[in-house]
Amino acid sequence: MENLIYSLVKKGAHEKFVRTNTVELASECGMSQQTASRKLIELENNKLIERKIDRHGQSVRLTQKALEGLRDVYRNLRPVFETAAKKITIEGKVFSGLGEGGYYVGMPGYKKQFIQKLGFDPYPGTLNVKLETERDIEAKAQIESLPAVRIEGFSDAKRTYGGANCYNATVNGVDAAVLVIERTHHPADVVEVISSHFLRKRLRLNDGSTVRILLKNE
Amino acid sequence: MENLIYSLVKKGAHEKFVRTNTVELASECGMSQQTASRKLIELENNKLIERKIDRHGQSVRLTQKALEGLRDVYRNLRPVFETAAKKITIEGKVFSGLGEGGYYVGMPGYKKQFIQKLGFDPYPGTLNVKLETERDIEAKAQIESLPAVRIEGFSDAKRTYGGANCYNATVNGVDAAVLVIERTHHPADVVEVISSHFLRKRLRLNDGSTVRILLKNE
DNA sequence: ATTACTATGTTTCGAGTAA
């Protein structure tokens, strides 16, 4: 099954429609023609491929959904084989969130942990950075391969507050930490940063200012 | 199945024994405890993992064989997501092969194709380069994602001669081509280079000399 | 040539449970 997708990747189906047929795919994947046919149908039903079928074969292309799945695999494998501890740099533009980040960061349940584990008392607000290039989004995904500072969730009488992972970094040279909140399915192109400083003031940032986040490797 | 290996990778089983149990792995992979147990046995029988089992769980580590399989996947996926056309550089040390490379390169059936497709008449010999670092071996594997100059195989009365792929490059600045012979399961840490020049003389190389191969991107 | 349906055979799964 997955096998079939890898065969399609080898043919370049991640960037264009590629011409093939069920007999060819079957032999490449070590399965029968009938199975290849059925699996192509399944992949199509699961919106993992698009097809144009005619009586001489078919053209197949991977969907964005399939690429996302492959990207997950890639992200898991990269830290295994890219041993060198490279410096991760992320560039993006400052934008205004809803201001709710500051509320959470200031809560005693979190604040105590920040002071203890990150070694600084965070300014009660987060700097929202929007990533503009695929390269930066990739770099953000790589962050998770770094050693994290774990912030535990907790509960009060009203509700439960989720955990988070922090990664020491600098923003335009100023000490800070990237905050990756657990469970909330955050957009992939946004990074939240906390710091002991009010970064907008300290770095004279406005909405649209470009900042460079440099992750600390150990 | 594969799923289980990815779970183990996430736990770091590619670099050390990691402690886990069948219930935990099952829930991570969306399968029953029984299936996880059975699959671990299969993985062990297939020499993809090593285990130390006790009554409180088990320690699991991936074998080299499993890592090789994952590396294949990684190599397939990298060109998909590493879009930027990076320059591939390989460094290694010159060594003497058996001299058979020269015999083949000089055969009319190949020579004609080199002249036509690579645009030069190759010196009848190959420069063997031994790669010394993991980084260089990785870089060599990446070559295959570049556009290849295809050299077809052929037959004469006696036998069949296999095909090859060539990749335009420079060796210490001199035009050349990396030769990847088909089918022969070449060692991963050796690169063969052909050129119109006798590179050993032209570049004053001896066994053990370090050379830098720069692949041409288009 | 193709793709892909049906029917049948094979493999895989997981509940129950032993050790």
Place this chain on the structure above:
DNA sequence: TTTACTCGAAACATAGTAA
């Protein structure tokens, strides 16, 4: 608690074909 066996059920693969 574990791991992992047995066995009936569910999922999957392929031969034979139709279109």
